[in-house]
Amino acid sequence: MTTLSQPEPVSSSVTGPSLAKTVSTRGIGAQLRHIRYVLADNPVTAGSFILFVIFLLAALVGPSLVPYDPLASNTASALRPPSAQHWFGTDQLGRDIFSRVVVATRLDMIIAIASVLLVFVLGGLAGIAAGFYGGWTDRIVGRISDTIMAFPLFVLAMGIVAALGNTVTNIVIATAIINFPLYARLARSEANIRREAGYVHAARLSGNSDPRILFRFILPNIMPLMMVQISLTMGYAILNAAGLSFIGLGVRPPTPEWGIMVAEGAAFIVSGEWWIAFFPGVTLMLAVFCFNLLGDGLRDIVDPLRRT
Amino acid sequence: MLRTIGKRIATAIPSLIGVIVVTFLLTRVLPGDTASFFAGPAATPQAIEEVRKQLGLDRSLPEQFVSYVSHLVRGDLGTSLTTGRPVVTELATRLPASAELTLLGLLIALLIAVPLGIIAAVRQGSWIDHLCRIVATAGVSLPVFFTGLIFVYVFYFILGISPAPLGRLDVFASPPPDITGFYLIDALIARDFETFRAALAQITLPAVTLAVFSLAPIARITRASMLAVLSSEFIRTARASGLKPSTVVMTYAFRNAMLPVITTLGMVFSFLLGANVLVEKVFAWPGIGSYAVEALIASDFAPVQGFVLTMAVLYVLINLGIDLLYGIIDPRVKVEA
Numbered sequence: 185m186t187t188l189s190q191p192e193p194v195s196s197s198v199t200g201p202s203l204a205k206t207v208s209t210r211g212i213g214a215q216l217r218h219i220r221y222v223l224a225d226n227p228v229t230a231g232s233f234i235l236f237v238i239f240l241l242a243a244l245v246g247p248s249l250v251p252y253d254p255l256a257s258n259t260a261s262a263l264r265p266p267s268a269q270h271w272f273g274t275d276q277l278g279r280d281i282f283s284r285v286v287v288a289t290r291l292d293m294i295i296a297i298a299s300v301l302l303v304f305v306l307g308g309l310a311g312i313a314a315g316f317y318g319g320w321t322d323r324i325v326g327r328i329s330d331t332i333m334a335f336p337l338f339v340l341a342m343g344i345v346a347a348l349g350n351t352v353t354n355i356v357i358a359t360a361i362i363n364f365p366l367y368a369r370l371a372r373s374e375a376n377i378r379r380e381a382g383y384v385h386a387a388r389l390s391g392n393s394d395p396r397i398l399f400r401f402i403l404p405n406i407m408p409l410m411m412v413q414i415s416l417t418m419g420y421a422i423l424n425a426a427g428l429s430f431i432g433l434g435v436r437p438p439t440p441e442w443g444i445m446v447a448e449g450a451a452f453i454v455s456g457e458w459w460i461a462f463f464p465g466v467t468l469m470l471a472v473f474c475f476n477l478l479g480d481g482l483r484d485i486v487d488p489l490r491r492t
Numbered sequence: 493m494l495r496t497i498g499k500r501i502a503t504a505i506p507s508l509i510g511v512i513v514v515t516f517l518l519t520r521v522l523p524g525d526t527a528s529f530f531a532g533p534a535a536t537p538q539a540i541e542e543v544r545k546q547l548g549l550d551r552s553l554p555e556q557f558v559s560y561v562s563h564l565v566r567g568d569l570g571t572s573l574t575t576g577r578p579v580v581t582e583l584a585t586r587l588p589a590s591a592e593l594t595l596l597g598l599l600i601a602l603l604i605a606v607p608l609g610i611i612a613a614v615r616q617g618s619w620i621d622h623l624c625r626i627v628a629t630a631g632v633s634l635p636v637f638f639t640g641l642i643f644v645y646v647f648y649f650i651l652g653i654s655p656a657p658l659g660r661l662d663v664f665a666s667p668p669p670d671i672t673g674f675y676l677i678d679a680l681i682a683r684d685f686e687t688f689r690a691a692l693a694q695i696t697l698p699a700v701t702l703a704v705f706s707l708a709p710i711a712r713i714t715r716a717s718m719l720a721v722l723s724s725e726f727i728r729t730a731r732a733s734g735l736k737p738s739t740v741v742m743t744y745a746f747r748n749a750m751l752p753v754i755t756t757l758g759m760v761f762s763f764l765l766g767a768n769v770l771v772e773k774v775f776a777w778p779g780i781g782s783y784a785v786e787a788l789i790a791s792d793f794a795p796v797q798g799f800v801l802t803m804a805v806l807y808v809l810i811n812l813g814i815d816l817l818y819g820i821i822d823p824r825v826k827v828e829a
Contacts, residue, residue: 342784431785461641468638
């Protein structure tokens with residue numbers, strides 16, 4: 185954790201990576217100041233951070249706060265437009281859309297976070313191993329990445345879910361697999377640069393084993409960039425999972441989930457009942473937008489040279 | 493030149509092999525009984541046994557792979573359970589609909605995104621530059637199926653200027669004589685302007701939906717690469733020599749800036765081919781995407797496998813085409829061994 189606060193070598197001319205340990209206490213304060221400076225300078229990132237906290241709260245405590253049971257149908261009040269009673273209106277079964285949208289946050293977030301964590305571990309490990317050892321490890325990881333990249337990614341995800349079986353777990357796995365090349369390539373190139381770095385040589389000469397060098401010295405140094413990648417892929421993971429459930433994969437009705445709710449509302453768009461699809465769709469869009477902006481903001485903090 | 497092209501084609505072969513191996517493995521190694529999968533949920537034990545023999549599942553994995561590949565070579569992708577027709581014919585008859593939609597979407601995206609990116613780079617900091625940024629961030633955040641539905645609501649339900657989102661032509665119109673399979677082009681060839689107008693009305697919304705989705709990466713990369721080129725020395729020289737600003741931008745900067753854009757087209761196509769499936773579902777477009785979605789819901793695996801393979805092979809070929817195009821436009825690029 186201590187080395188996490190270490191800024192990227194490219195962004196810091198004063199502290200070299202080998203000083204990671206010694207500057208850590210001062211580093212945290214400086215980093216926090218830097219984050220505050222960037223956030224103050226960039227209201228969009230600050231805004232997206234607030235939005236992120238709202239989504240987090242909705243996922244954590246939303247289900248116990250919503251005014252209606254998301255599964256309870258009430259045909260007497262079906263297809264009502266938004267009103268004071270039902271903020272987002274009701275769907276064809278009279279279910280409260282606001283409650284369903286809020287409750288769905290948890291499932292959508294769990295799918296996205298689980299798949300991103302899975303690919304972070306798998307892709308990250310494969311990538312640093314490939315970058316550090318080179319040779320056969322590198323070739324195998326590279327070949328796997330190339331093969332995945334040879335597919336249009338959403339189509340591959342469809343194929344994987346279709347083959348593995350139509351469950352939420354398999355949506356998580358498919359989303360992780362299609363993001364594998366991104367993580368593996370990033371971790372590989374970053375580990376490869378650091379393989380010959382002075383502090384790695386020093387660590388090796390002091391008798392550290394390869395795994396220890398990988399996990400104690402290289403991994404902490406590429407963590408900031410990987411975190412940015414995580415934030416940037418979260419949006420894509422949510423979009424991908426919602427797309428899969430929109431075409432009927434993974435989540436089954438009546439489970440509230442944004443993609444499937446948009447799919448359910450799609451049939452009513454042509455007859456003018458816009459709210460059924462609109463609110464889950466807008467929420468989905470906001471979530472993706474929020475993670476993309478957050479990712480851009482994080483990148484500015486971690487890696488100022490890549491700022492566009 | 494021929495040798496270069498040959499080398500480039502050779503680089504696509506490992507990808508093709510990988511794609512075939514993966515689509516094969518998707519059905520064979522994964523949990524569950526492949527035979528009952530292919531036989532469908534309502535099959536009797538005898539039917540499942542028959543499918544097992546037919547697919548060669550009683551033989552070893554390498555043997556199965558050889559037979560899978562030999563079926564592929566003969567253009568046999570299996571038979572759809574729900575329609576009872578060979579997957580290849582279904583895919584072939586539906587492919588033009590998907591191709592027409594995807595290509596028109598890409599064309600619209602290029603026509604908007606490239607000028608937007610250029611102006612944003614030339615007038616850095618202006619409102620167009622900010623617009624370009626917003627488009628680039630918002631575009632990638634929009635769920636393509638949601639944008640499609642919003643368009644349907646606004647242009648069909650409220651404004652009534654768009655036809656119902658129900659396929660390539662409304663039920664009363666008859667398709668033009670089949671030459672290219674693209675209704676717009678076929679109608680023009682047949683000089684049937686009524687059909688052309690009807691087909692155009694149907695394709696506009698789904699194509700614009702796809703375009704909005706693929707605008708973002710193209711605009712972003714055009715802007716970035718124009719900025720890089722505009723600050724290079726040969727542009728400074730051209731300016732210093734007193735060339736007109738328009739000549740500098742269009743003739744010198746634009747041509748050089750287009751190279752990274754062409755490279756990005758590969759990634760854009762990856763997005764487009766995936767988004768295509770969702771857009772086809774929203775607009776009931778009779779392409780290969782909606783065919784695969786219907787099959788997915790019916791647990792009919794042969795069409796899905798055929799669809800994934802077709803899309804992947806197309807994508808590999810598109811990337812190969814982009815590579816070749818790149819080599820023609822920029823002769824400095826050498827093939828890496």
